[in-house]
Amino acid sequence: MQYGMKLAEGKTKTVYAHADNPHLAYLVHKDSITAGDGARRNVIEGKGQVAGRTTANVFTYLNRHEVPTHFVSAPAADVTLVRRCTMIPIEVVMRRLATGSYLKRHPDTAEGHRFEPPLVEFFLKDDARHDPQISGLEIVKSDIASDVEVDLFIKLGRQVFELLEQAWARQSIQLVDLKIEFGRLLGFSADNLVVADVIDNDSWRLWPGGDKAQMLDKQIYRNMQVVTQKGLADLMEKYRTVAEMTAQF
Structure with a gap:
């Protein structure tokens, strides 16, 4: 190459x-x-x-x-x-179960509360401001995306989530939530939206059998009180396992 x-x-x-x-x-x-x-x-x-x-x-x-x-x-x-x-600077997060940052913002919600259909939230990609949550109306008013595109964020986001949820369920894994991004194809109209960037083990929460204690994803790294080489090696084994499991999709 x-x-x-x-x-x-x-x-x-x-x-x-x-x-x-x-x-x-x-x-x-x-x-x-x-x-x-x-x-x-x-x-x-x-x-x-x-x-x-x-x-x-x-x-x-x-x-x-x-x-x-x-x-x-x-x-x-x-x-x-x-x-x-051309990437759109919005993270689109779909949630099937309430956990993590959602509970911090909604402390009265019970962990594991199920959203039907999957809840869709938007976050502006801005590390300096810690990726603040943003509404669809604010996205349109800020000229980040059109109202047609915001509707597609929701429609396609849920479609992607439900397809992956089904694929993981076939291996007895609960897909808890998922982050994706969108882009506009270079040389095409502004409404020609595609799912873009990456979807890997940093993009979701995976609970085998619905058991949070058995999680396979990046949250393990976030939860480490002290990062050790053994901890990273154990995490790498989980990432490798997830890669092998996605080959079954």
Whole structure:
């Protein structure tokens, strides 16, 4: 693979232009893991490869179910080839069960409360402001996205969640919540929205058999009182397990 110019760099991936096709880009997944808006940072050797595999498996599954995404292929374990997008700076979070930050904002809600249909929330991507929650109306008024796009965030978000929820249920895993992002395809109309960025083990909460104590996801890292090499190695095994399980999608 020959990369073009660097287009963007985040905490867990770097985005490069395709050397020959202006409508394509490469996402290169890093070995880093972060929490607290990047305040906690560590490197887990091999994490980029399992993140890339998980993302490729998930997006292949979504493409097969005709969800509009930017994913094209995975030319290497830690590299995904995608259609180039202009990213929308909104995190779209779908929740089936109440836990985590939702309970902090709604302390009267019982943990495990089930949302039917999945609750959809929006958060502005802004580390300096700790990714504040934002309403659909505020998104439109701020010129971040159109009202048509906000409606699609909800419609497509729930479709993605329910497809993945079903896939995980077949392996007796409860998908608790999920974070996704959207982009506008380069060279197309502003309403040509696709699910973009990555969906890996940092993107969701997974509870085997619905048991929070058996969680498989990034929350384990957030919960570490002290980060140790053994703790990171144990976490890596869970990430590897999740990558292998998504291959069954």
